[in-house]
Amino acid sequence: MNTSAVLANVERANQWRARSKVRAYGALTWAAFSITAITFLAVAATVISIAQFMIQEGWSTGPVWIAGLVPVALSFLVVAGAAKAARFSSKARSSAEVYEARALGAKAAEASWKTISYSVAFLILCALAWFMVVNDAAVSRTFFDMDLIVRSAVTVIKAFGTNVLIFAVSAVLILVWALVIAIARTLPGEAGRPIRTIAIIYSDLFRGLPAIITIYLIGFGLPLTNLPILKDLSSNAYAIIALTLTYGAYTSEVYRAGIESVHPSQIAAARSLGLSYFRTMRYVIVPQAVRGIIPPLMNNCISLQKDTALVAIIGTIDAFNQSKIIASNNFNLSAVTTVAIIFILITIPQARFVDKLIERDRSKRRSG
Amino acid sequence: MALVEIDKAYKHYGSVSVLNGLSLNIEEHQVVCLIGPSGCGKSTLLRCINRLETIQKGEIRLHGDRITGPGVDLDVLRREIGIVFQGYNLFPHMSVIENITLGPLKVLGMDRSEARDKGMALLSRIGLAHKADEFPDRLSGGQQQRVAIVRALMMDPALLLLDEITSALDPELVSEVLDIVRDLAAKGMTMVLATHEMGFAREVADKVCFLQEGVVYEEGPPSQIFGNPQGERTKAFLKRIIDAGRL
Numbered sequence: 095m096n097t098s099a100v101l102a103n104v105e106r107a108n109q110w111r112a113r114s115k116v117r118a119y120g121a122l123t124w125a126a127f128s129i130t131a132i133t134f135l136a137v138a139a140t141v142i143s144i145a146q147f148m149i150q151e152g153w154s155t156g157p158v159w160i161a162g163l164v165p166v167a168l169s170f171l172v173v174a175g176a177a178k179a180a181r182f183s184s185k186a187r188s189s190a191e192v193y194e195a196r197a198l199g200a201k202a203a204e205a206s207w208k209t210i211s212y213s214v215a216f217l218i219l220c221a222l223a224w225f226m227v228v229n230d231a232a233v234s235r236t237f238f239d240m241d242l243i244v245r246s247a248v249t250v251i252k253a254f255g256t257n258v259l260i261f262a263v264s265a266v267l268i269l270v271w272a273l274v275i276a277i278a279r280t281l282p283g284e285a286g287r288p289i290r291t292i293a294i295i296y297s298d299l300f301r302g303l304p305a306i307i308t309i310y311l312i313g314f315g316l317p318l319t320n321l322p323i324l325k326d327l328s329s330n331a332y333a334i335i336a337l338t339l340t341y342g343a344y345t346s347e348v349y350r351a352g353i354e355s356v357h358p359s360q361i362a363a364a365r366s367l368g369l370s371y372f373r374t375m376r377y378v379i380v381p382q383a384v385r386g387i388i389p390p391l392m393n394n395c396i397s398l399q400k401d402t403a404l405v406a407i408i409g410t411i412d413a414f415n416q417s418k419i420i421a422s423n424n425f426n427l428s429a430v431t432t433v434a435i436i437f438i439l440i441t442i443p444q445a446r447f448v449d450k451l452i453e454r455d456r457s458k459r460r461s462g
Numbered sequence: 463m464a465l466v467e468i469d470k471a472y473k474h475y476g477s478v479s480v481l482n483g484l485s486l487n488i489e490e491h492q493v494v495c496l497i498g499p500s501g502c503g504k505s506t507l508l509r510c511i512n513r514l515e516t517i518q519k520g521e522i523r524l525h526g527d528r529i530t531g532p533g534v535d536l537d538v539l540r541r542e543i544g545i546v547f548q549g550y551n552l553f554p555h556m557s558v559i560e561n562i563t564l565g566p567l568k569v570l571g572m573d574r575s576e577a578r579d580k581g582m583a584l585l586s587r588i589g590l591a592h593k594a595d596e597f598p599d600r601l602s603g604g605q606q607q608r609v610a611i612v613r614a615l616m617m618d619p620a621l622l623l624l625d626e627i628t629s630a631l632d633p634e635l636v637s638e639v640l641d642i643v644r645d646l647a648a649k650g651m652t653m654v655l656a657t658h659e660m661g662f663a664r665e666v667a668d669k670v671c672f673l674q675e676g677v678v679y680e681e682g683p684p685s686q687i688f689g690n691p692q693g694e695r696t697k698a699f700l701k702r703i704i705d706a707g708r709l
């Protein structure tokens with residue numbers, strides 16, 4: 095190597111060393127400390143005013159203050175975290191050892207971001223708490239009348255049985271019906287075209303139509319048609335038909351995406367063993383398609399459970415309709431809150447489960 | 463009469479013409495190797511023979527019976543003509559034994575134990591009996607390709623088409639796959655191979671066809687094609703191969 099090249103390399107190395115200095119994140123830790131301090135004050139103020147209000151309302155003093163102490167203590171811990179971050183930062187600045195200083199700086203930054211995000215969460219909770227108690231606690235009285243919630247629970251849960259029934263029957267029908275539509279949509283060749291077209295029209299139509307309108311039209315329309323059998327089904331049956339038609343269209347799209355995600359070479363391989371188109375579908379394509387679509391199918395399933403509440407519009411006494419009746423008898427919406435709670439309790443675990451499935455799938459793909 | 467007669471076959475995709483009046487005979491018990499530059503239509507020709515693709519002009523006959531044109535029962539045709547692809551295309555949701563018995567069970571209507579026995583016998587022949595219940599993604603590329611060959615053999619085809627079956631494999635896995643082909647050739651299996659393995663083509667082929675611009679530019683025994691090629695293009699192609707150290 096000639097001299098000028100060697101000099102250039104030395105120059106390059108010096109530049110790198112000059113640039114990669116230790117970062118102590120002093121400003122960040124200060125910002126974090128201020129934010130957490132403000133949050134602490136906000137939490138304390140919120141707790142004091144809510145506690146005073148509750149005591150005024152006749153709650154006993156001791157427990158209210160003890161309960162109030164918990165959020166205050168937690169937000170103080172966050173302040174302490176920010177202080178620790180500031181200490182790391184100052185140590186990083188004064189440390190003579192570069193690698194150690196970098197490690198301290200990184201710790202300071204991470205701790206600061208953590209306390210900031212906790213603070214934001216606390217502030218959001220404070221805002222919600224204020225929302226509940228302002229205007230003489232109008233919000234909590236309207237939606238969270240504990241007494242009414244407890245009293246209405248049994249009746250509403252019984253009516254929820256109707257939702258469960260409608261859900262269970264339509265879920266099974268949808269799974270089958272949607273597969274039929276999906277296969278119709280993927281039929282190959284010229285011969286398949288008419289059926290393909292019909293299937294496309296069907297799924298466009300029912301995906302475009304709001305579910306509530308489909309339910310309304312079927313629930314009130316079919317009885318007026320005077321068609322044998324169809325005219326005098328129960329309102330549950332109309333609800334099931336309507337939901338199956340609507341969700342069949344959505345779910346067929348999920349299936350179709352699954353079918354089309356299987357590589358065409360799999361079709362070639364199966365067909366070249368002499369398997370017919372339908373056997374290829376049945377033994378090779380659909381089994382592979384189904385694996386990837388379980389999460390989206392579950393999402394549809396959750397959404398179907400919620401939409402069983404739409405049947406209230408055709409007079410089915412489901413949980414929602416029942417709670418509306420109770421609500422209007424008591425001039426208070428808390429009975430409807432009961433239904434809301436039931437739906438949330440049922441769907442949240444499923445949503446978590448779907449997330450887990452997706453996560454598991456992803457990690458499998460990462461490792462494999 | 464040859465087992466397969468290809469008579470002036472034409473095939474184009476849109477404006478790209480791939481086969482330009484290609485004619486070729488494949489005799490019973492013959493091993494025919496197709497060689498030629500990438501994109502010359504080797505895969506297309508194989509896919510046309512078992513009707514995964516359809517030629518637009520000309521005809522192809524199997525046992526003297528025309529198999530192009532309308533009204534041919536493709537599912538029956540494909541029992542007679544097996545194909546193995548470059549990318550193995552095993553079914554990932556089935557174990558090895560399920561992969562290879564699917565055809566016999568569902569297409570030939572063989573009963574379960576008979577299909578399993580036959581499958582196990584073929585797997586032992588290629589030394590993979592212990593992998594019968596594994597899933598394809600737990601097998602090496604070479605093992606997967608050997609299973610793919612067995613899957614095609616399970617249907618007792620009259621003709622086996624092999625499309626660059628070693629080109630996705632690491633060099634050390636190539637020989638285990640080629641050993642099977644050699645074994646099949648010795649047993650009299652009629653095969654058509656599209657291949658870039660010139661050394662192997664030279665060793666195993668009864669007839670080598672050099673494809674160029676959609677026709678068989680030159681065909682003959684390996685000694686002629688590799689030792690004393692007649693056409694200018696064949697010579698140029700072989701020179702490139704030899705310069706690249708592949709022969």
Ligand SMILES: Nc1ncnc2c1ncn2[C@@H]1O[C@H](COP(=O)(O)OP(=O)(O)OP(=O)(O)O)[C@@H](O)[C@H]1O
Binds near residue numbers: 478500626
């Ligand atoms: N489905 C298709 N649509 C359009 N063009 C295609 C299609 N399949 C193949 N071709 C074209 O046909 C030509 C021949 O392709 P083919 O796969 O038969 O070549 P090959 O000889 O097998 O090449 P290789 O040695 O690289 O495998 C190429 O130019 C390719 O681009």
Ligand SMILES: [Mg+2]
Binds near residue numbers: 504505506625626
């Ligand atoms: Mg090819």
